[in-house]
Amino acid sequence: xxxxLVLLSCLVAGFAVAACxxxxxxxxxxxxxAAAGDDTMRSRLLLxxxxxxxxxxxxxxxxxxxxxxxxxxVFRNPLAEPYLLGSAGGxxxxxxxxxLVPLGGLPQSVMLPLLAFAGAWGATASVVLxxxxxxxxxxxxxxxxxxxxxxxxxxxxxxLMLALSDDTVNLQVVLSWVLGGVQTPTWAGLGVxxxxxxxxxxxxxxxxxxxxxxxxxxxxxxxxxxxxxTFVALAVLAGSVVVAAAVAYGGLVAFVGLAAPHVARWLxxxxxxxxLPASALVGALVVTLADAIARSALPPAEIPLGxxxxxxxxxxxxxxxxxxxxx
Amino acid sequence: MTGLSAKNIxxxxxxxxxxxxxxxxxxxxxSVAIVGPNGAGKSxxxxxxxxxxxxxxxxxxxxxxxxxxxxxxxxARAIGYLPQHFEPHWDLSVLDLVRLGVERAGDxxxxxxxxxxxxxxxxxLRQRRWSTLSGGERGRVLLAMVLATNPPVLLADEPSASLDxxxxxxxxxxxxxYGRDRLSIVVMHDLDLAFRLFExxxxxxxxxxxxxxxxxDLIDTPALDAVFGVRFERVVLGDGRILHAGx
Numbered sequence: 411x412x413x414x415l416v417l418l419s420c421l422v423a424g425f426a427v428a429a430c431x432x433x434x435x436x437x438x439x440x441x442x443x444a445a446a447g448d449d450t451m452r453s454r455l456l457l458x459x460x461x462x463x464x465x466x467x468x469x470x471x472x473x474x475x476x477x478x479x480x481x482x483x484v485f486r487n488p489l490a491e492p493y494l495l496g497s498a499g500g501x502x503x504x505x506x507x508x509x510l511v512p513l514g515g516l517p518q519s520v521m522l523p524l525l526a527f528a529g530a531w532g533a534t535a536s537v538v539l540x541x542x543x544x545x546x547x548x549x550x551x552x553x554x555x556x557x558x559x560x561x562x563x564x565x566x567x568x569x570l571m572l573a574l575s576d577d578t579v580n581l582q583v584v585l586s587w588v589l590g591g592v593q594t595p596t597w598a599g600l601g602v603x604x605x606x607x608x609x610x611x612x613x614x615x616x617x618x619x620x621x622x623x624x625x626x627x628x629x630x631x632x633x634x635x636x637x638x639x640t641f642v643a644l645a646v647l648a649g650s651v652v653v654a655a656a657v658a659y660g661g662l663v664a665f666v667g668l669a670a671p672h673v674a675r676w677l678x679x680x681x682x683x684x685x686l687p688a689s690a691l692v693g694a695l696v697v698t699l700a701d702a703i704a705r706s707a708l709p710p711a712e713i714p715l716g717x718x719x720x721x722x723x724x725x726x727x728x729x730x731x732x733x734x735x736x737x
Numbered sequence: 738m739t740g741l742s743a744k745n746i747x748x749x750x751x752x753x754x755x756x757x758x759x760x761x762x763x764x765x766x767x768s769v770a771i772v773g774p775n776g777a778g779k780s781x782x783x784x785x786x787x788x789x790x791x792x793x794x795x796x797x798x799x800x801x802x803x804x805x806x807x808x809x810x811x812x813a814r815a816i817g818y819l820p821q822h823f824e825p826h827w828d829l830s831v832l833d834l835v836r837l838g839v840e841r842a843g844d845x846x847x848x849x850x851x852x853x854x855x856x857x858x859x860x861x862l863r864q865r866r867w868s869t870l871s872g873g874e875r876g877r878v879l880l881a882m883v884l885a886t887n888p889p890v891l892l893a894d895e896p897s898a899s900l901d902x903x904x905x906x907x908x909x910x911x912x913x914x915y916g917r918d919r920l921s922i923v924v925m926h927d928l929d930l931a932f933r934l935f936e937x938x939x940x941x942x943x944x945x946x947x948x949x950x951x952x953x954d955l956i957d958t959p960a961l962d963a964v965f966g967v968r969f970e971r972v973v974l975g976d977g978r979i980l981h982a983g984x
Contacts, residue, residue, distance in 0.1 A: 486826035622837055625826045632789045633820075634841040635813030680827035 428702035470660035475693020478667025480649035483621035495556035499563035500533025501657035523658035530654030590716020665723020746795035768916025770931035773941035817888035838882030873904035
């Protein structure tokens, strides 16, 4: 019970700090007035801009933490990251197309998440297909195929950015999205994000027992009745859906998917039934605070969210790598 | 009744034939030791019997039904498999590990978890992590995980190899006694224990069965000496005999 209390307390405190943080810091009293329906411009700005942004950051972080826990569980590797499998890269390419290519039809706000989903699915399916054709459907084969696909997708995205950015397209918008950043949604948009997050959470929870059994090793998992080949393919696709949702709403935010499950594992242990929700809570806390720093550190400019998580997450990754190599 | 049989099993991997037209039949109850030199195909036979490896040709029947036709869950409930090496990827607690073993039965009976923990003397270790356990404690955890649901068939791939002599004796006795009312098939390197504790011994050599019979009869067969490339002395000890490898 204690770790959950610690996690929830930290999240509430982090949420309160993030809601106050900004170019112009708000007091808790101002937040309460805004939430109570005060009609001043200040209150309306807090209610219509800052609060949805903070909540959206929490959802994006929760999705990243959840996706990371699924991928680390499926590859039984604490250094596995959604980005290694190409799912984030695929979502990134899809979103870049939505931002750069005039497709007509649906508005960009709809096209971007749709193409991000399509990109993540496509990239992950490619990774699974390549590893199957190569006859290496194990974790190492999938990871290596993922690294190769991610590299190709990153090159394609860079090419699109160079080739299609002209007077009519603001390259900075694309770049800031690639560098990660949560856009302020409307309350209706936030409702959609909440529904998507809940669906992703439910999807991930269905994998919990399989991930635990898989963690016993492939031979033991098979003897415990798990169809390892099918489960791994399904879990990878499910993890990609979760990551695609995060990328669609938060751009490319690095290292949260790596770090959140680690912190969660310290708090609640490695069993996936508690680990998945705990990873989501840690991810939500990390991105909420990182977004608060992004909005308030260098006013009036805003630092890309992905830069902050990379600066904090890079040393964390090196620490984990060094510890693993020493072990 | 859940007899197990392998019919004309061929297993080829990477161009090599690991099991060559191998046929064996086991009754629903009894203790069987599988022995043979390194590379004889013992571990692969265990995996094929457990449904973990699909044979290139032939079929494994459990209670008269081909194993691949069983659902993964039904197979897990019917066959308990103890691997040669077991190292979980995550540092789970003893309680979590045994619970995963109990839950594979699907409709786990309440109290099974506590009973298994108690039966294998793990009560004091419930909250301990796998990485903090000694070899003997790990062996008991593995037994509790696999045997918690009392599967009708137990396949053990030399799980006691890394244990000290006392824990090895305990583990092998447990596995052999399991065959009193169910089927227990155990890969053994220790020929002395195999012939003393098991009812039947199957001798394997290069993917096929070199000899198969009751332990009492088979201990005298010259095939043993030929398969292992060693001249054994049969030493009378108490009311039985043991094998002593001549130097």
